[in-house]
Amino acid sequence: MADEMNEACGIFGCIGADDWPTNMDIPHIIYLGLMGLQHRGQESAGIVTTKGGPKTNFLSHKGQGLVANVFTERSLVNIKGNLGIGHTRYSTMGGMDHHNTQPFVVHTAHGQLAVAHNGELVNAAPLRRMLLKTIGLSTGSDSEILTQLLSQPLPDPEPEDAPDWPARLKKLMALTSVSYSLILMHNDTIYAARDPFGNRPLCLGRVSTSMLRSPSRDNPIDAYMVSSESCAFVSIGARLVREVEPGEIVKITKQGFESVCIVPRPDNKPPALCIFEYVYFAKADSYIEGQQVEEVRKECGRQLAREALVEADLVSCVPESSIPAARGFSEKSGVPFADVLCKNRYVGRTFIEPTTYLRQLAVAKKFGPLTECFKGKRIILIDDSIVRGTTIRSIITMLKDNGAKEVHVRVASPPLYHPCYMGINIPTSEELVANTFNSTQLANEIGADSLVYLSLDGLKSAVRKNIKSNGRAIGHCTACLTGEYPVELQW
């Protein structure tokens, strides 16, 4: 039930050639890209664009809510430009304040600068104290820290109208090594950079006017883009080119991509891509480390079947994020898959509960029992993860009230013990049910006939089974499971 955790952000940037056709404007592309990243943040969204050039004002539109609600046809037309970056977020640091909606834009000595990022700085507090020695900060957000650090001139002189962005980004990476995937827009250029640990995903894409089947033109031209996940490229008819490497800085212009450099990790440590991107956060059709997320989730289900099979009549799951793991479990175990719940399509995540006893009906509002499918049967119920354990309890009650004979919970990830300080809004340690009950106690507590978690080794092996390393180090952040953070936390 990983939907009790919240991903921080999705970022998307795009730049088109000069004669990019106006009937598929850059702002529309970014808008569709953000819609493809909506699962990474539903609280607010923003797009900043520019026609390009040193003196041109940035245009911007931001708002609270889903991408589809924040933008209208008119607001996209109002920010017409040749390049732009966008952002969709769930608040972690900085609260719900309107000022925190990214992209963050500042005026610098070299004109306007826009920055959008996904992630959270593990040393935000000392960086903040350092900045406050000389300036006032408008917000409590990491974005402003990143933007102010990037706004400061280097000790070595820089050209008048073109700061040395690669050098500034390298300086930034030296000051803070985790966690951020960021995009920066200035004049005619977008820079994309991923922290040296590669904690959050970032990838490059390309669309050609020929792919878009636009009215025939002799010379197809390209637009170049950068996105948190490759699924966003599908939304706009574009193709994944490649992923940005951990520590890599990529310059994006209307001529294409240019890899500037790869900043190494301190002490030669392994990379630390968040393993929960596979378990829950990323969209199933995205590719990360060369593999489609759906396949990894199926493999987690297969591994779970290897580790914790139990005799039963059917395998099922809570819609929708646990479906692939349940399919993998069924495939490996031979126990048939069946739907046991029917989702109400119109009940969103963000619904505000009435302050009444009807609150206990939250699950009943979201799911109806497909009683005839499971009456009198033994169910293996797959869940991708267990955070607080409240939802799964209500579901088991509903299944048993409607005639399920047995309900065996199998969890496609290990127990969650630790908070994340790298961009995910996980409940406090006290709220994480794994800190209160072991699996037997938890089964009892939620009314299950048994409950088994996937082992940490099982998760790692499922995740890494199909990664082709090509000589690169492989490594994943499992801090929320093990307490081992990629770098020391600083307060």
Next chain:
Amino acid sequence: MADEMNEACGIFGCIGADDWPTNMDIPHIIYLGLMGLQHRGQESAGIVTTKGGPKTNFLSHKGQGLVANVFTERSLVNIKGNLGIGHTRYSTMGGMDHHNTQPFVVHTAHGQLAVAHNGELVNAAPLRRMLLKTIGLSTGSDSEILTQLLSQPLPDPEPEDAPDWPARLKKLMALTSVSYSLILMHNDTIYAARDPFGNRPLCLGRVSTSMLRSPSRDNPIDAYMVSSESCAFVSIGARLVREVEPGEIVKITKQGFESVCIVPRPDNKPPALCIFEYVYFAKADSYIEGQQVEEVRKECGRQLAREALVEADLVSCVPESSIPAARGFSEKSGVPFADVLCKNRYVGRTFIEPTTYLRQLAVAKKFGPLTECFKGKRIILIDDSIVRGTTIRSIITMLKDNGAKEVHVRVASPPLYHPCYMGINIPTSEELVANTFNSTQLANEIGADSLVYLSLDGLKSAVRKNIKSNGRAIGHCTACLTGEYPVELQW
């Protein structure tokens, strides 16, 4: 792809005993009930309540949009009452005008009257002309026609403060025999009635304070309710009591249900429940004619496998309404089920397309390809129905672009040839693709390797297989498939 058709309405009413606990207010129950009927109409919603009694003013809150957006905690508190009726709608007749949002309330000589209904009168035009001879009508809606007909006194004298509602309802049924399921609120009573053909579903439910696990009280008390579908009872912890019979009038008070009478069909015709309630409209966990809709849909899939199997590597479908049919097909045929598309949870039905070439990306915005699941494979793609054929075409293109070897479309209902005049917003005959292409031509047109529809007899047998008649006539409206309407249409 039946989501190109639109259901007209969902209705819900509830009445509680005098000491019904205030922490699970009647308006909250109706609100949750309407949320459970949201799939029947997303355009507007309204609730009208009363404390009961002959002189008490009705309270009302209505608005445009989803139930969750129309109502707030405050608006529910403002309409506190002991009984009430609610409505959620997709406009068919009457347009998007605010005046058309139901329930429809009028002042009568006996105090206020509220009416909500699901369905469309096949003889609305002559009834309208009849009314206009003596009064002006505020709207173009069937609701006002029904309400004015019910407001008129009977020729025989009625008691001062209590019109003879059963007699008025019987008079109404004599004037118009299809299509409506309606609920009426006056003083302390709700009446529920279904047209003699039973074209739209309607059922009765009950909740007890004991079921709601409210703070202990010695004598559990009940609330009684009426709903378009039984799935809405689940949303509020209530239980289905029984369905309202075609032509039946039920009086609902705080003491419970009382069947007043059953008005017979003209000429002893069979009933005519809309067969598309099974194919698409009803929620899968609802019970209609004693059977759970999910099971009927699976049986349609099984029947389709019997009629139109083809050699393939996997069975899949477009999420979400075709899933049960695909499961039934897979189960019967032995061809394994696999997901081929990953849905974007945040793209709703109602999104307004940008007026650009990006419009062609509508499908890409909604679904991402789970490429690794189907690359190089032969797919049987199940769809619940085909209306215009535009969406399925885009999906086949996406699948083939991403490596599908063959795509065989199997449709779990017969071709749609005729418009509906009984509450469903079906495109015009010209827009229904079955009127332009036969199945071979259509397969070619949408890029499928083959396309077969379920036979009409196949559909009927799947629908009726598990109905227990108990001596009652069984019959379904198949007008959109056959052109045979239950009664003559009048203009």
Next chain:
Amino acid sequence: MADEMNEACGIFGCIGADDWPTNMDIPHIIYLGLMGLQHRGQESAGIVTTKGGPKTNFLSHKGQGLVANVFTERSLVNIKGNLGIGHTRYSTMGGMDHHNTQPFVVHTAHGQLAVAHNGELVNAAPLRRMLLKTIGLSTGSDSEILTQLLSQPLPDPEPEDAPDWPARLKKLMALTSVSYSLILMHNDTIYAARDPFGNRPLCLGRVSTSMLRSPSRDNPIDAYMVSSESCAFVSIGARLVREVEPGEIVKITKQGFESVCIVPRPDNKPPALCIFEYVYFAKADSYIEGQQVEEVRKECGRQLAREALVEADLVSCVPESSIPAARGFSEKSGVPFADVLCKNRYVGRTFIEPTTYLRQLAVAKKFGPLTECFKGKRIILIDDSIVRGTTIRSIITMLKDNGAKEVHVRVASPPLYHPCYMGINIPTSEELVANTFNSTQLANEIGADSLVYLSLDGLKSAVRKNIKSNGRAIGHCTACLTGEYPVELQW
């Protein structure tokens, strides 16, 4: 302080020739006309238009709030038409419900009918009971009563597509003789009618394209209009043609005005124009009964000086409605006029008070003392009327706190003792301070050194001084002052 009473409504209609220039659309003219009538009602506004012709749908836009807020450029363009009627209202009967916003539109057997009116029916209750014998009513408003009465066919046969409107209006006037000024739109025609007592004003105007100085055209053409007050014609560059007579029915087409008939008053009673239109409601630049309202108010001030002069250093008043009376008083008495209060332009009538002790500062928020003008001086403070007496008390306190030596209140109308049932929202008898205190007691109560009201005869003589009767009867409704209503009230 008559702003504690509320006027019911303003109505405006306009019809243009076929080639009326599109750059000064009829909806724009009505919009500006309503803005010119805004002082008669600030709660909601609506405009209904039609291109004309028997089958053409009416277009309508309505909303809560000031005219300037209800309409936008776009909403006016959306209701483009060749004729239309509009309404601005303060609620009297029927409450704040959205359904009550006029013009009221119904579908009749002869197509759509729109009605807007100013006034309140003294026999609304029995008329309502009569209607409810056969139909349900959607609202509690007099507008619906008027509209349904007009929708009913006459016993004598009428032509197919053109009801006999003069006959229907005469029938209406026979059923209810006071109080309404109304306009009715059907097909290509607007009818204007004033109740036989002429209780509310109504007048006819005309604008020519030549007056509007539109781009040169050879043949200037005219638009014809009807308005509650002549001041609205000024807002659109039009001219007052004449007033509609009490009981008169005028047909307005694109060819101009045609007086259909004048319905006589029952029992040969005198007319009963509301005398408070002169005292407070009408705008000062409007002409009623041939005289400009400003002049009548000045004459009331002069008469007051004749009746109740006192030794003082200056005459002043509460801005803004009492200014003319104060000027007249100063002119007649020779005591110089001076401003003593400075109004805050941005504090509207409708401000919602904070629920705190700061409520007592309501007057201080609206007016600042021009201390240097009155310190140490004796003030004659003119008020147009006294309703509750609360505001005048706070003002006297402010003046004395800031150094006024004496404050003598002179009221330019007699004491208010009775409620109005003809369109004005006057507080209940208990709230009318004149029913509690005589003038000496009231002076004491509000801290004034003396207080004198204008006599009833003085008011009547001031009002009638310059009316040219031309053989017509002259008469005014003084029911709120005397309790003598023009007809018997019916409940």
Next chain:
Amino acid sequence: MADEMNEACGIFGCIGADDWPTNMDIPHIIYLGLMGLQHRGQESAGIVTTKGGPKTNFLSHKGQGLVANVFTERSLVNIKGNLGIGHTRYSTMGGMDHHNTQPFVVHTAHGQLAVAHNGELVNAAPLRRMLLKTIGLSTGSDSEILTQLLSQPLPDPEPEDAPDWPARLKKLMALTSVSYSLILMHNDTIYAARDPFGNRPLCLGRVSTSMLRSPSRDNPIDAYMVSSESCAFVSIGARLVREVEPGEIVKITKQGFESVCIVPRPDNKPPALCIFEYVYFAKADSYIEGQQVEEVRKECGRQLAREALVEADLVSCVPESSIPAARGFSEKSGVPFADVLCKNRYVGRTFIEPTTYLRQLAVAKKFGPLTECFKGKRIILIDDSIVRGTTIRSIITMLKDNGAKEVHVRVASPPLYHPCYMGINIPTSEELVANTFNSTQLANEIGADSLVYLSLDGLKSAVRKNIKSNGRAIGHCTACLTGEYPVELQW
């Protein structure tokens, strides 16, 4: 017609003793204070409060529009605190962006800092360039410049939790000497400061619980406040204590006011209070330099009568800002004052014109002619100033069209030739009609029979006539009339 110019801002701060009664909350007081300053800016408003103390978060509510629309009872309750500052503005620099709504709040090394100011920095551009050398700026506003300058630590060490605000303010005054009146809130203290030239007004006020007539308490306690103008104190039952001197820094705590120091002007120049505060901007009941503004305006009228009398039947003016000057003119000349126009109370400044020929009716929408007062008469029409000359032209046309025999315009201030860079949004030089036409040409252009401006010396003498210098230098900024700015402008 000075309403074609726009004032920049109004500021208001308040601090209450610990046991300040909760039923007249500090946020409510600030809200009412801002409402009393509404004439200084109608575009947006904001209030920032704190409970006080070094670690307490600031609370803030801001929005677009009038104070009465920006704040609700709830929003004021949400920002409950013991001290706070507020702002209402018309945009000059920085555009309509939401980020520019003051008060400006930043996080500093010593906790949050809030700043609100009225005025515009004449050397904003070089200060901005200086700041951009080290940081990025979020907005284009002077507020951010002031706030960042105040956020920077002094070279000399300051105490840990209490920056040396007087020293920082003095440093600020050394960097920029005109134009700003500002208030700053930090921890438990508000600082008020006025630029050394005193270009914008600022004054101190006090209210006691005894003045507020709150429920009896033994020991009345005080709240202390600072405001752009004294009129705002009246709105809340408070009293003016004194004005802040040019260059003065005042510390305000719950114990009261403490004058910290007075920073001298460079080169011993005279002060430069904006003379248009007297002519137009300030509210008539405010006191500036010890005199009530109404009296100064009357004196301008008297002086104008001395300089430019002409034979006529009556003196009048355009409501409302020119009334005092017209009264003074009438008083001095003996020509009687009379109203000639009746204002439509409901047409605000901000109305958006329809894009039609009806635009020419803008004046007719605002004013109706009181024809009977001026028909056949010679009018002296007083205007406070002439900016573009478009409105006065329409008014003269209306007067003459309705029978005025002659219209002589007398302007109570000299011609406007130059832009203001100190906080007033004056049209460009090209738009200032005085740069195109001399007074004779202008009279001809607008249809007046004659037109005379008040002389510069006349204005100065009227303004200074009653100022008691008490040994202080007296001086006023007349830059818009003479082009002599108090300091050199820097770009």
